[in-house]
Amino acid sequence: MSERYSIPSASDSSHDGEGMSREARLERFETEFWPHLDALYNFAYHLTYDEEAANDLVQEAYLKAYRFADKYEGGTNAKAWLFRILKNAFINDYRKRHRRPTQVDFEEVLNYQEAEEGAPQQYVDLRQELFQGMMGDEVTMAINALPVDFKTVILLCDIEGFTYEEIATIVDIPIGTVRSRLHRARNLLKERLKAYAESLGYQDKRRTKQ
């Protein structure tokens, strides 16, 4: 794990932020942390599907970021740092709610089990005319129907623009898993959109070669 993404842990609750003046912390908060409020809220909502829970998570993440601002290396990647704090807060909340004293990682929270790496997957090539008329609710519904772990990597990569390395750090999975999960997530989405298009009578008339 890269040091630049070092984040406060649950056991750091006694941290007093003495390594930085209050003014400097506030300046860092305003200039580097606050601009990511919308993105952070969307990530929180995507994890919880509950407005109130998302609000609580974002608030917790921001207060922790402010308090631990001296742990963040200024000018590096505040967005990835904040996303990771929020993801850890989500896991901690989950652990509290379920009264589980042992370590719970993101994979357990999402109840996700798979052997992703090493399993070659075909690329699903969705013909453009099949989906070009679906600019509205159909795509949104297909996105919402994705398993949360698949939706997470698409959100982090395609919507928020994080690199594979950053996603691996945020979600705590190997880079190879990021790559294969993204591949599977996009394929799953294409298959669903293709099925939907075909239910409307569209057909992909290309030769099937794969």
Add this chain to the structure above:
Amino acid sequence: MSAFHAMKDMNPAATEETTALHRRVMMYLDGALDAQEAEALRGKLESDPELRALMERERSFRALLRASWPRQTVSPALADGIRAQLDDVQAVAPTDMASR
């Protein structure tokens, strides 16, 4: 027929190679290839119109995703609430924060 598609008709190993090529296209669009790999792929794209078309379809698909992604709006109350609590944190001397 492009080399890209002809390759798949020749032998089973070609399917694996095609899958690997697809993966490189995806990684290229994700900005995950190093400079040398990206340059090699650009060479293939220049000589293979079908592969180029596939990449354009993938670009369109991703644009569709971004346009359709369900975004939530942050309530002003949340932003105000965070700032209000921030004021509370600031009002506490650093040495007192350990007990919070």
